[in-house]
Amino acid sequence: MRGKRVATIYDIAREAGVSPATVSRVMTNSAGVAQEKRERVQALIEAYHFRPNALAKSLSDTHSKLIGMLCPDARNPYYASLFVACERAAYDRGYTLMLNNTLSQEELEVSFLGKMMEQRVEAILICGGVCDRMVLPASFRDYISRLAQQTPVVVAGRVDAPHCYQLCIDHAEGMRQVVAHLAALGHKKIALLVSQYEIFLTLIKKQAFADAMQQAGLPLQEEYVLQVTDFTESSGAEGIKRLLRLPDPPTAVIGINDLVAVGAMQQYLRMGYAVPHDCSF
Amino acid sequence: MRGKRVATIYDIAREAGVSPATVSRVMTNSAGVAQEKRERVQALIEAYHFRPNALAKSLSDTHSKLIGMLCPDARNPYYASLFVACERAAYDRGYTLMLNNTLSQEELEVSFLGKMMEQRVEAILICGGVCDRMVLPASFRDYISRLAQQTPVVVAGRVDAPHCYQLCIDHAEGMRQVVAHLAALGHKKIALLVSQYEIFLTLIKKQAFADAMQQAGLPLQEEYVLQVTDFTESSGAEGIKRLLRLPDPPTAVIGINDLVAVGAMQQYLRMGYAVPHDCSF
DNA sequence: TTGTATGCGTTATCAA
DNA sequence: TTGATAACGCATACAA
Numbered sequence: 001m002r003g004k005r006v007a008t009i010y011d012i013a014r015e016a017g018v019s020p021a022t023v024s025r026v027m028t029n030s031a032g033v034a035q036e037k038r039e040r041v042q043a044l045i046e047a048y049h050f051r052p053n054a055l056a057k058s059l060s061d062t063h064s065k066l067i068g069m070l071c072p073d074a075r076n077p078y079y080a081s082l083f084v085a086c087e088r089a090a091y092d093r094g095y096t097l098m099l100n101n102t103l104s105q106e107e108l109e110v111s112f113l114g115k116m117m118e119q120r121v122e123a124i125l126i127c128g129g130v131c132d133r134m135v136l137p138a139s140f141r142d143y144i145s146r147l148a149q150q151t152p153v154v155v156a157g158r159v160d161a162p163h164c165y166q167l168c169i170d171h172a173e174g175m176r177q178v179v180a181h182l183a184a185l186g187h188k189k190i191a192l193l194v195s196q197y198e199i200f201l202t203l204i205k206k207q208a209f210a211d212a213m214q215q216a217g218l219p220l221q222e223e224y225v226l227q228v229t230d231f232t233e234s235s236g237a238e239g240i241k242r243l244l245r246l247p248d249p250p251t252a253v254i255g256i257n258d259l260v261a262v263g264a265m266q267q268y269l270r271m272g273y274a275v276p277h278d279c280s281f
Numbered sequence: 282m283r284g285k286r287v288a289t290i291y292d293i294a295r296e297a298g299v300s301p302a303t304v305s306r307v308m309t310n311s312a313g314v315a316q317e318k319r320e321r322v323q324a325l326i327e328a329y330h331f332r333p334n335a336l337a338k339s340l341s342d343t344h345s346k347l348i349g350m351l352c353p354d355a356r357n358p359y360y361a362s363l364f365v366a367c368e369r370a371a372y373d374r375g376y377t378l379m380l381n382n383t384l385s386q387e388e389l390e391v392s393f394l395g396k397m398m399e400q401r402v403e404a405i406l407i408c409g410g411v412c413d414r415m416v417l418p419a420s421f422r423d424y425i426s427r428l429a430q431q432t433p434v435v436v437a438g439r440v441d442a443p444h445c446y447q448l449c450i451d452h453a454e455g456m457r458q459v460v461a462h463l464a465a466l467g468h469k470k471i472a473l474l475v476s477q478y479e480i481f482l483t484l485i486k487k488q489a490f491a492d493a494m495q496q497a498g499l500p501l502q503e504e505y506v507l508q509v510t511d512f513t514e515s516s517g518a519e520g521i522k523r524l525l526r527l528p529d530p531p532t533a534v535i536g537i538n539d540l541v542a543v544g545a546m547q548q549y550l551r552m553g554y555a556v557p558h559d560c561s562f
Numbered sequence: 563t564t565g566t567a568t569g570c571g572t573t574a575t576c577a578a
Numbered sequence: 579t580t581g582a583t584a585a586c587g588c589a590t591a592c593a594a
Contacts (some may be wrong), residue, residue: 018581025580034579037580051399052399053572055395055400055401056573057572058336058586060574062586064336074355075362080355080361081356096381098377100381115335119335120334210581284592296592300566301588302564302565312564335572336588337589340570343570489580549575
């Protein structure tokens with residue numbers, strides 16, 4: 001039933017009384033074909049809904065038109081936006097983007113990269129994940145460095161491996177702007193929810209936070225910089241609960257990313273507090 | 282530089298002094314190979330970081346191990362969650378999931394489906410998008426119905442096309458629970474932000490809303506059911522602004538999805554309101 | 563256990 | 579303008 005073998009270029013050729021090469025020429029418009037034959041072939045292509053096998057095509061011209069992308073988790077709005085934007089850019093150029101979620105697990109990351117190489121993707125884009133770790137496993141660094149010699153690898157993260165292209169994002173500047181904004185609103189007791197310290201971004205942002213506080217002439221309170229479990233909403237909730245238990249709780253809280261911030265917000269509401277006017281996600 | 286041709290099974294075979302078939306057997310563990318040769322081959326595989334070409338493999342055994350998934354927009358947390366869950370399930374079974382965002386545009390949807398067929402995916406999962414439209418274009422229905430004859434197609438939406446598997450979600454029940462929850466909290470003036478009426482889900486939920494209100498013994502106010510532009514945060518913001526302009530504004534608002542709800546919430550805060558204790562996303 | 567030969571569905575080369 | 583024919587890289591049936 002389902003196995004109804006799909007038509008191949010040979011089927012079309014036979015039925016049209018031409019050679020497979022001619023059918024291929026009609027498909028790709030790569031060379032002149034007699035009007036009469038072209039029409040005959042064209043009709044059959046439509047009749048059978050013939051679709052050239054991309055696998056065979058890629059195999060023959062070593063051109064998969066595939067780009068691989070790796071991110072920790074598409075449920076994080078940041079990566080979802082990135083994904084949609086990249087997919088669109090790829091599509092406009094005739095490429096198909098394949099996204100895989102690694103949950104920042106090295107094993108998964110390596111596994112997906114391997115599959116991508118098997119699929120002969122023409123480029124790889126790595127966003128966050130293991131690449132953002134403070135101490136990058138040497139084996140991993142070697143691995144992507146080797147991949148980068150076979151296919152272009154773009155790393156949007158900290159990693160500084162040979163042969164890779166690197167995309168740098170000024171997270172520090174972002175943090176400075178946030179602090180400046182809150183300071184301008186009159187906040188003096190500002191807290192920061194960060195994640196594990198082995199993530200490079202955490203360090204960067206924490207440092208930028210300290211700098212910005214100083215620049216704003218505000219005191220940096222040790223107990224206002226809190227480390228929570230991960231980058232999820234529940235971590236945000238956990239963080240704010242701890243902050244509110246402090247004898248002198250902060251008046252403003254910065255989450256290290258969207259999810260942490262939203263989680264903190266939700267928990268805050270669940271605890272019966274009203275949200276101040278200047279709250280922003 | 283980059284073109285450094287990757288090793289093939291032939292390269293390994295030649296260097297190991299065995300036949301390509303033997304290398305294949307080592308790779309797939311499909312048959313016995315003399316310990317000595319196996320080790321020799323194994324060593325070369327690692328030395329060259331040999332990865333079998335998935336395209337050639339799929340071509341020869343007509344087994345791509347690929348599953349295609351279509352959704353309107355991964356930036357919508359609902360679809361992002363679905364994506365991650367499906368990817369994991371696929372991965373556990375040895376499959377790779379490819380997601381494409383169609384933005385609910387029929388043209389894009391058809392285009393992506395075509396590419397998937399060319400990639401010879403072994404199954405297709407369609408979530409929302411054109412399939413949720415009130416009036417499904419006949420051409421589209423015919424199209425996916427035809428695809429479904431070549432490869433299994435699962436539709437998570439309204440579409441009732443021949444040969445497709447269908448996944449039904451009881452959105453109406455969800456809406457009933459929300460209304461019951463708000464009613465239990467004492468709300469009487471409940472509003473609903475819906476989207477375009479040509480989307481089937483909108484109708485379903487609106488109807489369920491009306492039913493649930495009646496069941497809760499609450500009056501259904503015409504002006505509390507508002508149609509906003511789309512399924513985004515800005516629509517939520519737009520909706521709540523209009524609601525608050527009413528002479529007798531509602532005390533509770535239901536967004537038709539996460540984004541609309543979050544958008545409404547943000548706008549509410551921006552307008553200087555405090556959030557009530559029983560707010561929930 | 564091992565090797566040879568063939569098929570998978572294209573594109574590309576080379577003659578005709 | 580056309581049609582054979584040879585890659586592309588793997589798995590596999592068959593033979594040794």
